[in-house]
Protein backbone atom coordinates (compact mmCIF):
# COMPACT_ATOMS: atom_id res chain seq x y z
CA UNK A 1 0.00 0.00 0.00
CA UNK A 2 1.02 3.53 -0.79
CA UNK A 3 -0.16 6.60 1.17
CA UNK A 4 0.35 9.94 -0.57
CA UNK A 5 -0.11 13.31 1.10
CA UNK A 6 -0.51 16.12 -1.40
CA UNK A 7 0.27 19.39 0.36
CA UNK A 8 -2.16 22.29 0.24
CA UNK A 9 0.77 24.54 -0.72
CA UNK A 10 1.20 22.46 -3.87
CA UNK A 11 -2.36 22.29 -5.19
CA UNK A 12 -3.41 25.77 -4.05
CA UNK A 13 -1.84 29.20 -3.82
CA UNK A 14 -1.84 29.50 -0.05
CA UNK A 15 -1.93 33.30 -0.10
CA UNK A 16 -5.05 33.58 -2.31
CA UNK A 17 -8.44 32.47 -1.03
CA UNK A 18 -9.81 29.53 -3.07
CA UNK A 19 -6.95 29.46 -5.60
CA UNK A 20 -6.78 25.92 -6.97
CA UNK A 21 -3.83 24.94 -9.16
CA UNK A 22 -5.60 22.80 -11.69
CA UNK A 23 -2.58 22.03 -13.92
CA UNK A 24 -0.46 20.99 -10.93
CA UNK A 25 -3.09 18.57 -9.64
CA UNK A 26 -3.56 17.30 -13.18
CA UNK A 27 0.12 16.34 -13.47
CA UNK A 28 0.03 14.64 -10.06
CA UNK A 29 -3.08 12.69 -11.09
CA UNK A 30 -1.38 11.62 -14.32
CA UNK A 31 1.60 10.18 -12.40
CA UNK A 32 -0.65 8.47 -9.84
CA UNK A 33 -2.78 6.92 -12.59
CA UNK A 34 0.14 4.63 -13.55
CA UNK A 35 0.51 3.16 -10.06
CA UNK A 36 -0.75 -0.39 -9.74
CA UNK A 37 -0.72 -0.58 -5.95
CA UNK A 38 -3.52 0.20 -3.51
CA UNK A 39 -3.46 3.90 -2.72
CA UNK A 40 -4.74 6.30 -0.11
CA UNK A 41 -4.45 9.91 -1.22
CA UNK A 42 -4.75 12.62 1.43
CA UNK A 43 -4.71 16.26 0.44
CA UNK A 44 -4.22 19.39 2.50
CA UNK A 45 -6.57 22.37 2.56
CA UNK A 46 -4.24 25.18 1.46
CA UNK A 47 -6.07 28.43 0.78
CA UNK A 48 -9.42 26.59 0.98
CA UNK A 49 -8.82 26.05 4.71
CA UNK A 50 -6.15 28.04 6.47
CA UNK A 51 -7.27 31.59 5.67
CA UNK A 52 -10.86 31.24 6.90
CA UNK A 53 -9.77 29.04 9.82
CA UNK A 54 -7.62 31.89 11.04
CA UNK A 55 -10.31 34.49 10.42
CA UNK A 56 -12.85 32.48 12.46
CA UNK A 57 -10.48 31.57 15.33
CA UNK A 58 -10.24 27.87 14.52
CA UNK A 59 -9.48 25.60 16.22
CA UNK A 60 -11.46 26.98 19.14
CA UNK A 61 -14.17 26.43 21.74
CA UNK A 62 -17.70 26.07 20.40
CA UNK A 63 -19.28 29.48 19.84
CA UNK A 64 -21.48 31.11 17.25
CA UNK A 65 -18.37 32.33 15.50
CA UNK A 66 -16.42 29.06 15.47
CA UNK A 67 -19.50 27.13 14.31
CA UNK A 68 -19.95 29.61 11.49
CA UNK A 69 -16.28 29.24 10.60
CA UNK A 70 -16.63 25.46 10.73
CA UNK A 71 -19.34 25.53 8.07
CA UNK A 72 -17.46 27.91 5.84
CA UNK A 73 -14.18 25.98 6.03
CA UNK A 74 -15.86 22.63 5.52
CA UNK A 75 -17.81 23.86 2.49
CA UNK A 76 -14.59 25.25 1.03
CA UNK A 77 -12.49 22.12 1.58
CA UNK A 78 -15.25 20.06 -0.05
CA UNK A 79 -14.92 22.33 -3.08
CA UNK A 80 -11.21 21.63 -3.16
CA UNK A 81 -11.84 17.91 -2.68
CA UNK A 82 -14.17 17.98 -5.66
CA UNK A 83 -11.53 19.62 -7.83
CA UNK A 84 -9.03 16.93 -6.78
CA UNK A 85 -11.52 14.15 -7.51
CA UNK A 86 -12.26 15.57 -10.96
CA UNK A 87 -8.56 15.58 -11.85
CA UNK A 88 -8.13 12.01 -10.58
CA UNK A 89 -11.20 10.83 -12.48
CA UNK A 90 -10.02 12.45 -15.69
CA UNK A 91 -6.97 10.15 -15.53
CA UNK A 92 -9.07 7.08 -14.93
CA UNK A 93 -8.56 6.92 -11.16
CA UNK A 94 -11.72 5.72 -9.54
CA UNK A 95 -11.67 6.56 -5.82
CA UNK A 96 -13.92 6.86 -2.77
CA UNK A 97 -13.69 10.18 -0.98
CA UNK A 98 -14.10 10.17 2.79
CA UNK A 99 -14.62 13.49 4.47
CA UNK A 100 -13.48 13.77 8.12
CA UNK A 101 -16.19 16.28 9.09
CA UNK A 102 -18.87 13.63 8.51
CA UNK A 103 -16.86 10.68 9.83
CA UNK A 104 -15.49 12.10 13.07
CA UNK A 105 -18.09 12.56 15.79
CA UNK A 106 -15.88 13.80 18.61
CA UNK A 107 -13.29 11.10 18.03
CA UNK A 108 -11.32 10.32 14.91
CA UNK A 109 -13.13 7.31 13.52
CA UNK A 110 -11.64 5.36 10.63
CA UNK A 111 -14.01 2.38 10.55
CA UNK A 112 -15.55 3.19 7.17
CA UNK A 113 -12.16 3.86 5.68
CA UNK A 114 -10.90 0.52 7.04
CA UNK A 115 -13.83 -1.28 5.47
CA UNK A 116 -13.37 0.34 2.04
CA UNK A 117 -9.64 -0.25 2.13
CA UNK A 118 -10.17 -3.89 3.02
CA UNK A 119 -12.35 -4.11 -0.11
CA UNK A 120 -9.38 -2.92 -2.15
CA UNK A 121 -10.88 0.50 -2.93
CA UNK A 122 -8.54 3.45 -3.46
CA UNK A 123 -9.55 6.23 -1.09
CA UNK A 124 -9.09 9.97 -0.80
CA UNK A 125 -9.34 12.07 2.35
CA UNK A 126 -8.29 15.58 3.30
CA UNK A 127 -7.55 18.11 6.01
CA UNK A 128 -10.86 19.31 7.48
CA UNK A 129 -12.75 20.69 10.47
CA UNK A 130 -14.78 18.53 12.84
CA UNK A 131 -16.70 19.05 16.02
CA UNK A 132 -15.87 17.60 19.45
CA UNK A 133 -17.74 17.95 22.77
CA UNK A 134 -16.29 21.37 23.49
CA UNK A 135 -14.62 22.65 20.39
CA UNK A 136 -14.38 22.96 16.66
CA UNK A 137 -11.18 21.17 15.78
CA UNK A 138 -8.97 21.08 12.74
CA UNK A 139 -7.57 17.82 11.49
CA UNK A 140 -4.56 18.18 9.23
CA UNK A 141 -3.89 15.82 6.38
CA UNK A 142 -0.63 14.91 8.13
CA UNK A 143 -2.51 13.67 11.19
CA UNK A 144 -4.79 11.60 8.98
CA UNK A 145 -1.73 10.11 7.27
CA UNK A 146 -0.20 9.31 10.65
CA UNK A 147 -3.37 7.58 11.86
CA UNK A 148 -3.67 5.61 8.62
CA UNK A 149 0.00 4.62 8.62
CA UNK A 150 -0.42 3.30 12.16
CA UNK A 151 -3.50 1.33 11.11
CA UNK A 152 -2.33 -0.05 7.76
CA UNK A 153 1.50 -0.17 7.98
CA UNK A 154 1.92 0.86 4.31
CA UNK A 155 4.91 -0.08 2.20
CA UNK A 156 5.56 3.58 1.50
CA UNK A 157 4.32 7.04 2.57
CA UNK A 158 5.07 9.97 0.26
CA UNK A 159 4.67 13.62 1.21
CA UNK A 160 4.38 15.91 -1.80
CA UNK A 161 5.37 19.35 -0.60
CA UNK A 162 6.39 22.68 -2.14
CA UNK A 163 10.08 22.05 -1.43
CA UNK A 164 12.47 19.42 -2.84
CA UNK A 165 12.96 17.81 0.57
CA UNK A 166 14.63 18.54 3.91
CA UNK A 167 17.58 20.94 3.81
CA UNK A 168 20.42 21.43 6.27
CA UNK A 169 19.34 25.09 6.51
CA UNK A 170 16.22 26.99 5.45
CA UNK A 171 16.46 27.16 1.63
CA UNK A 172 14.03 30.09 1.53
CA UNK A 173 16.53 32.18 3.51
CA UNK A 174 19.98 30.71 2.84
CA UNK A 175 21.18 30.38 -0.72
CA UNK A 176 23.57 27.43 -0.48
CA UNK A 177 21.44 25.23 1.72
CA UNK A 178 21.95 21.53 0.91
CA UNK A 179 19.23 19.02 0.25
CA UNK A 180 19.59 16.03 2.56
CA UNK A 181 19.04 12.62 0.91
CA UNK A 182 18.16 11.07 4.26
CA UNK A 183 17.39 12.45 7.73
CA UNK A 184 17.57 10.48 10.95
CA UNK A 185 16.61 11.76 14.38
CA UNK A 186 15.76 15.38 14.89
CA UNK A 187 16.80 18.22 12.66
CA UNK A 188 16.15 21.88 13.38
CA UNK A 189 14.18 23.85 10.86
CA UNK A 190 14.00 27.55 11.48
CA UNK A 191 10.47 28.85 11.25
CA UNK A 192 9.42 28.19 7.64
CA UNK A 193 5.85 29.47 7.27
CA UNK A 194 3.83 28.62 10.34
CA UNK A 195 0.13 27.98 9.95
CA UNK A 196 -2.79 26.70 11.99
CA UNK A 197 -1.60 23.09 11.81
CA UNK A 198 2.02 23.57 12.81
CA UNK A 199 4.09 24.59 9.78
CA UNK A 200 7.19 22.71 8.67
CA UNK A 201 8.43 21.79 12.14
CA UNK A 202 5.13 20.11 12.94
CA UNK A 203 5.22 18.31 9.59
CA UNK A 204 8.72 16.98 10.19
CA UNK A 205 7.80 15.66 13.61
CA UNK A 206 4.76 13.97 12.10
CA UNK A 207 6.93 12.44 9.37
CA UNK A 208 9.39 11.05 11.92
CA UNK A 209 6.58 9.39 13.77
CA UNK A 210 5.11 8.01 10.54
CA UNK A 211 8.47 6.55 9.54
CA UNK A 212 8.08 4.12 12.46
CA UNK A 213 4.94 2.63 10.87
CA UNK A 214 5.81 2.71 7.17
CA UNK A 215 8.35 0.70 5.20
CA UNK A 216 9.66 3.96 3.80
CA UNK A 217 8.72 7.63 4.34
CA UNK A 218 9.64 10.14 1.67
CA UNK A 219 9.42 13.93 1.30
CA UNK A 220 9.50 15.19 -2.28
CA UNK A 221 8.44 18.15 -4.41
CA UNK A 222 4.84 17.94 -5.63
CA UNK A 223 5.57 20.34 -8.48
CA UNK A 224 7.71 17.52 -9.94
CA UNK A 225 5.45 14.51 -9.44
CA UNK A 226 7.41 12.38 -11.94
CA UNK A 227 10.11 12.12 -9.26
CA UNK A 228 7.83 9.64 -7.54
CA UNK A 229 8.92 7.06 -10.12
CA UNK A 230 12.57 7.62 -9.23
CA UNK A 231 12.32 6.87 -5.51
CA UNK A 232 14.95 4.27 -4.65
CA UNK A 233 17.23 5.21 -7.55
CA UNK A 234 20.35 7.42 -7.58
CA UNK A 235 18.48 10.05 -9.60
CA UNK A 236 15.77 10.61 -7.01
CA UNK A 237 15.53 14.19 -5.75
CA UNK A 238 13.96 14.21 -2.31
CA UNK A 239 14.58 13.08 1.27
CA UNK A 240 14.03 9.71 2.90
CA UNK A 241 12.83 10.30 6.47
CA UNK A 242 13.62 8.14 9.46
CA UNK A 243 15.82 5.30 10.49
CA UNK A 244 15.03 2.49 8.04
Ligand code: IPE
Pocket residue numbers: 006007008009043044045046047049050053073077126127128129138139140141142195196197
Ligand atom coordinates in the same frame (compact mmCIF):
# COMPACT_ATOMS: atom_id res chain seq x y z
C1 IPE B 1 -5.50 21.81 7.15
O1 IPE B 1 -5.01 20.64 6.57
C2 IPE B 1 -6.98 21.71 7.37
C3 IPE B 1 -7.66 23.02 7.55
C4 IPE B 1 -7.08 24.18 7.71
C5 IPE B 1 -9.11 22.97 7.55
P1 IPE B 1 -3.46 20.52 6.20
O2 IPE B 1 -2.62 21.04 7.33
O3 IPE B 1 -3.21 19.09 5.81
O4 IPE B 1 -3.32 21.46 4.93
P2 IPE B 1 -2.01 22.00 4.21
O5 IPE B 1 -1.38 20.86 3.47
O6 IPE B 1 -1.08 22.55 5.29
O7 IPE B 1 -2.54 23.06 3.32
